[in-house]
Amino acid sequence: MTEVRVRGAQLTATEATATVGTASAVPSGRRKPRHPGRHVPASRRWYKWRIWLPPAVTFVIVAVVWQLLALANPYVIPTIDAIVASLLRDPQMYWVNMLVTLQEVVIGATAGILVGFLIAVVMAEFEIMERAVMPLFVVIMVTPIVAIAPALVVAFGFGMMPKYIVTALVVFFPMLVNSLAGLRDVDQRTLDVMRTLHASRWEIFRDLRFPGSMPFVFAGLRVALPLAIVGAAVAEFVAAGQQAGLGSLVTIAAAQANLPVTWASIVLLCVLGVLIVSFLALVRNRVLWWSDGETVAR
Template structure:
């Protein structure tokens, strides 16, 4: 009887409440609608490009530019990727650590949050030139701009997750005289992970936007896909402009896809999606 119960509990769920598995993702009905949408968008793009060659380039012109200057695009993509990795990592880490401090000490939130809001509502394009004056013409201003863009969503989501704890579990741990570290390690930190990943879903695409904007407005090295967009647009080189934009889109899709895979591995116990706040 016990063996039968174990087998029943370990058997995969079926019916309307079953988790979407690999079989669902391989069904034609899963990938066919987006494929049709992309094909329609591509056909419309091509039609508009053929009739308006000075507005947008044709898809074959963009593809030819990507193939013909693959080395140039790869070098600039690596520069942008470096800005995203370093800047976003710093912003994500800073946002989460500050959220931990705020969750533990309310006085820190009351003191710091107004300043954070003031910084975040300041247009980033206005901050970037000042950062160049302060830190020079290297990569540092671009890292800071990228980090600032991702900092606020990570702070807000992480803070919400750290405070969204089960009150009964918190009462039990306090009854057992658990320390702040034990409560954080066993209750607040695991409970904040869905919110943390929800913040990442916002922050990672914003990191690409931040890196591109930093390359637009922060003078210095003329490298990166954002700089390539600016230079090629000034020269009316539409294939290079739109090829660079397409690569930025590809980077965003790759980041979001990798995040989805990591989230599924880390939050294997979570069925639902936490809504970002």
């Protein structure tokens, strides 16, 4: 009998270990988990190579092809060294313009995210609101942002306001749709438990819908934040009088056929996008450690 008991206990322990083992992002104890893979055992270090080597090879190939094309077509695209030289010649100018674009993205996207999420909350709680205003939002969504941007510049002048609005507009819709899906996609049985406890609407939102919607919200952010950069750049394109921002820099430099500056600005827009998406991934790992990630629509 004793033997059986011991075996039973072992089985449970192994089971528990197996569960923890498979869900590597799950923490031990109350602590929130750090990034998985920070302490990789020496025997598994080769695995890291497999992660960064393939994309590195791709980048090197692209760079080589680019350089060859640039050397063959000097008046169409600049060489990589020319772009780098341009960046190094006047880093202050690029930095100032990058900050302007970043400001547009941060303020515009924050506004779009908040408004999108709040309207999603209202729609999730009151279905009639969805039927009432969703068609309007669909109309806004299908209107090309490139067409709206000049109209907004006319309405709001050449200052920062039209840029904020365009950025917020492009962020708004993916946030709305994903947040709404997340707020609706609650576990029915957990909802049943809460309803049997007569939990209020607010309590169900606070304890279940809001945290449960986060995987979808972050999926929405992954779509929306790169779009925010598009929105900011497009708004700068059309605001001809406003000279600041990487988008403005692209237009002005291109008009002057200054290829190194044009492409240096484009590269910086890429860098901005990568930084924002990386920051998002960092926050997601912190906030969403409990989600296995596979349930998230990417």
